[in-house]
Amino acid sequence: MSQTVDRALSILPLLAEGPADLGQVADRLGVHKSTALRLLRTLHEHGLVYRQSDQRYRLGARLFALAQEAMENLDIREIAHPHLVRLNESCGHTVHLAVYEENEVLYIDKVESRYPVRMYSRIGKPVAITVAAVAKLLLADLPAAERRALAERLDYPLYTARSTPNSEAFLKELTTVREQGWATDLGGHEESINCVAAPVRGADGRVVAAMSVSAPNVVVTAEELLTLLPLVRRTADAISGEYSGRTPVKGTSA
Amino acid sequence: MSQTVDRALSILPLLAEGPADLGQVADRLGVHKSTALRLLRTLHEHGLVYRQSDQRYRLGARLFALAQEAMENLDIREIAHPHLVRLNESCGHTVHLAVYEENEVLYIDKVESRYPVRMYSRIGKPVAITVAAVAKLLLADLPAAERRALAERLDYPLYTARSTPNSEAFLKELTTVREQGWATDLGGHEESINCVAAPVRGADGRVVAAMSVSAPNVVVTAEELLTLLPLVRRTADAISGEYSGRTPVKGTSA
DNA sequence: CCTGGCGTTGCGCTATGTGCAACAGCCATT
DNA sequence: AATGGCTGTTGCACATAGCGCAACGCCAGG
Structure with missing residues (x-):
C-alpha cells in the first residue's frame, strides 16, 4: 500500500x-x-x-x-501466568501457553519445571504446527473453510513416526480435537516427549489460547500424563473465566 | 530521513x-x-x-x-555456543553471552545449569547495565569519551546495597575492569547472585562480546566462584581466537 | 599513479503519499 | 425505529516527499 x-x-x-x-x-x-x-x-x-x-x-x-515488550503486554499472558505457575507447582512439569496468529502458532509463555524464573523458549520460532497439542486446539477452532485452506497449505514434516503425515490426517485429528475439547501430542514432535493440552476460551466461546503440560516419557508415561488432563482442563477453564471478564481484572484506568 | x-x-x-x-x-x-x-x-x-x-x-x-532469526545468525553467538556449553558442563553453572549495541547490553545466549536445552531469557530486555559483570566489560572497552558520556546518561537504580550508586563509582569500576581484563558482579543485581565475566575480543583487540558464569551464593560462595575465573578467561580467549579467524570457521559460501 | 568498487551527496522530476470530505457500519440513546 | 455519535474506510486533487541519476570522495589493490 x-x-x-x-x-x-x-x-x-x-x-x-x-x-x-x-x-x-x-x-x-x-x-x-x-x-x-x-x-x-x-x-x-x-x-x-x-x-x-x-x-x-x-x-x-x-x-x-519490541518483541519483548509486546510479549509482556499480552493480556491473556498476563492473566494466565499465575495459573501456569500454580499448575507447574502442583505437577512439576513444563507448562506452555500458546496463541495462533496469522498462520502461525507461537508460545507466549512457559514455566519450566523447578525453575520459578519465567523464560521464553523458542519465542517467535514457528511451533511445529502440525503436531503440537496446542496447535491442534488453536487450529481446530478456526472456521471450517479457513481450517481446510490452512491444512492444505501446510507442510507435514515427519519429525517422528508418529508425526501427522498429511492434510487428511490432520483435518481428521482437528475434528476429533474440536469435539473432545482437548488435545495431545504423543511423541509426534520428539520421540520421547508427550503433551496434553486444553483450550482457553474468550467470552464468545472462541479459543483465544491453548495451554499444555509436557514431560519426557522417561519421567512419566503417556498414560500417567493423561491423568493430569482434568487438572489441565480445570486450569484452562479458570483462565477462560478470568479472561472473559468475570473477575475484577485490575484497573484499566488510563 | x-x-x-x-x-x-x-x-x-x-x-x-x-x-x-x-x-x-x-x-x-x-x-x-x-x-x-x-x-x-x-x-x-x-x-x-x-x-x-x-x-x-x-x-x-x-x-x-525476526528477532529470533537475527539472534540465530549472530556469528559470535554461533562460534561461542559450543564453548559455552563445554564451560557449563565442566562447572555446572549458568553461562551467559552478551553484546553491547547502541547504548544497550543484551544477552544473546545462555546455557542453564543441568539443562542442555538452550533458552533465551530476557532477550531484548535491557540488561542491568550498571551492575552486570558483562556490561562492565563491554562498556569498559568503549572510547573514553563515549564511556563518560554514556555513564552520565545512565540511571543508577539501587537493586541492592551493593549496586553501583552513581556515574563516578561506575566510571571508576570501569577503569578497574579495563585494566584487569575481567569483571564481577557480587550481589549488585540480586542480593544472592554472583557473577564472574571475561571479554571476547576481535582480531583488532576490541571487545566484541562478554561472557559470564553466574551462581547463587547458596550453591557456591563468591570466593569459590572466583576460583573459576581462570577457566572463564580461558574459554573467552578460545572464543576470541576462533572469532578472530584463526580456525576454519565453516564455509561462508553463498 | 591509476583503476575499480564501495558509500555518500545534490538535484530535478514526477510518482507517491498526503489530508480532506464524504461514506459506511455499529452501538447506544431517545 | 429512527437518531446521533463513534468508529474505520474510500476516492480524489494537490504538492510534498521520495525517487533515480550522475558526480564525488574514499580506500585498497594493481
Whole structure:
C-alpha cells in the first residue's frame, strides 16, 4: 500500500538471513543504492537495523526490545501466568501457553519445571504446527473453510513416526480435537516427549489460547500424563473465566 | 530521513506499550486517520502488526520471528555456543553471552545449569547495565569519551546495597575492569547472585562480546566462584581466537 | 599513479503519499 | 425505529516527499 514503507520493511526479513552491505540490499530490493541508503538510515534511526564494524547492516537490538515488550503486554499472558505457575507447582512439569496468529502458532509463555524464573523458549520460532497439542486446539477452532485452506497449505514434516503425515490426517485429528475439547501430542514432535493440552476460551466461546503440560516419557508415561488432563482442563477453564471478564481484572484506568 | 517510513516505524514502539485503535495511532503520530490507516496496513502486510478481534492493533508475530532469526545468525553467538556449553558442563553453572549495541547490553545466549536445552531469557530486555559483570566489560572497552558520556546518561537504580550508586563509582569500576581484563558482579543485581565475566575480543583487540558464569551464593560462595575465573578467561580467549579467524570457521559460501 | 568498487551527496522530476470530505457500519440513546 | 455519535474506510486533487541519476570522495589493490 505504501511503497516506501513496503520497501523499508522488506529489508528486515532480508537482513534476518544475515548481514548485508548497501549494494546487496539495493539489488535485492530492486532499487537504486541511494534509495536503499535512505531507507536503511531511517531503519537505523529507529534502532531496527545496526551497522556493524565492517559497515554491513544487521538487524538491531531494538527489535528484541519490541518483541519483548509486546510479549509482556499480552493480556491473556498476563492473566494466565499465575495459573501456569500454580499448575507447574502442583505437577512439576513444563507448562506452555500458546496463541495462533496469522498462520502461525507461537508460545507466549512457559514455566519450566523447578525453575520459578519465567523464560521464553523458542519465542517467535514457528511451533511445529502440525503436531503440537496446542496447535491442534488453536487450529481446530478456526472456521471450517479457513481450517481446510490452512491444512492444505501446510507442510507435514515427519519429525517422528508418529508425526501427522498429511492434510487428511490432520483435518481428521482437528475434528476429533474440536469435539473432545482437548488435545495431545504423543511423541509426534520428539520421540520421547508427550503433551496434553486444553483450550482457553474468550467470552464468545472462541479459543483465544491453548495451554499444555509436557514431560519426557522417561519421567512419566503417556498414560500417567493423561491423568493430569482434568487438572489441565480445570486450569484452562479458570483462565477462560478470568479472561472473559468475570473477575475484577485490575484497573484499566488510563 | 524518510518521512513515511519514519512515521510507520514510530508506530511500533507506540504499539509496544499496548494495543491501540486507529484514532489513537493517528493522534499520537500527529497525522490524519487515513494516513495512519495506510501505514498500519503496510505494517500489517509485513506481519509486524496484528489486528485483534476488537479491531485494535498490536505488534505482530513476525516481529518475534525476526528477532529470533537475527539472534540465530549472530556469528559470535554461533562460534561461542559450543564453548559455552563445554564451560557449563565442566562447572555446572549458568553461562551467559552478551553484546553491547547502541547504548544497550543484551544477552544473546545462555546455557542453564543441568539443562542442555538452550533458552533465551530476557532477550531484548535491557540488561542491568550498571551492575552486570558483562556490561562492565563491554562498556569498559568503549572510547573514553563515549564511556563518560554514556555513564552520565545512565540511571543508577539501587537493586541492592551493593549496586553501583552513581556515574563516578561506575566510571571508576570501569577503569578497574579495563585494566584487569575481567569483571564481577557480587550481589549488585540480586542480593544472592554472583557473577564472574571475561571479554571476547576481535582480531583488532576490541571487545566484541562478554561472557559470564553466574551462581547463587547458596550453591557456591563468591570466593569459590572466583576460583573459576581462570577457566572463564580461558574459554573467552578460545572464543576470541576462533572469532578472530584463526580456525576454519565453516564455509561462508553463498 | 591509476583503476575499480564501495558509500555518500545534490538535484530535478514526477510518482507517491498526503489530508480532506464524504461514506459506511455499529452501538447506544431517545 | 429512527437518531446521533463513534468508529474505520474510500476516492480524489494537490504538492510534498521520495525517487533515480550522475558526480564525488574514499580506500585498497594493481
